[in-house]
Amino acid sequence: MATENKPVVVMNGPNLNLLGLREPAIYGSSTMADVEDLCRKKAAEHGLSVEFFQSNSEGALVDRIHVAREAASAIVINAGAYGHTSVALHDALRASELPVIEVHISNGTRRESFRHHSYVTSVAVGLIKGLGIFGYGAALDFLAQRD
Template identity: 65%
Template sequence: MSQSTVLVLNGPNLNLLGEREPDIYGHATLADIEALCRKAAGLAGLEVDFRQSNHEGALIDAIHEVRHTAAGIVVNAGAYTHTSVALHDALAAVSLPVFEVHLSNVHRRESFRHHSYLSSVCDGVIVGCGPSGYAYAIARISELIDPRH
């Protein structure tokens, strides 16, 4: 991975996008979101390493793997957002721009979704913007690493 690559990391159940609760998460599939991320990154002169896992350890391993080589990280940790101190600690250990993204507005949902273990170690949090939130995060990473964008 080069320093012009953004890791886009997706957590549990996001592989079911387009099928799972479309009234909350919309009809876009994870493949649609990946295509959107690649387009947004291309416009910013960046590349994307797009990953999804239902396993917390795999997400942590991905963060560790890119901690010295990526331009930044966009993370939609799904339910792990609200439960994982381990993901918090992994993100806290990187010196990269990190943005937390949620497709839905978690603050309009169940109360357990109102708390994020990740937000305090992220440069920004984007909620309720649907798939566009990923593109916004990539654009912001581009601005942070090269203010001319």
């Protein structure tokens, strides 16, 4: 179970700062602010705290995972395109030794073939995709009840 004294870090990778603007037919009209509001409400329901981080830079994401290793109880990550390309994110998440939930707003397996593989999946305890921004809430629900 995620603990109240250490937050769950909700991380988002490249182009997710454009939610609500970028390809709304695929990603919906919700914004990153909507994701953060949803997560704050869901975390409060479970007595959890959350911190948010978004970067278009692979190195910045790796650095934030390193900080989370000591300062967080779990990571919810939508690595965006880096999920399909980044061994560095895979290695950082593995080294964190934290429970990781991978979230994707769209169902990549119904899209281009390069989106069918994720380097994050093999280090995640769970994978949620295709539920829109509600996947973030589902991730927090899971972490709150996880033994």
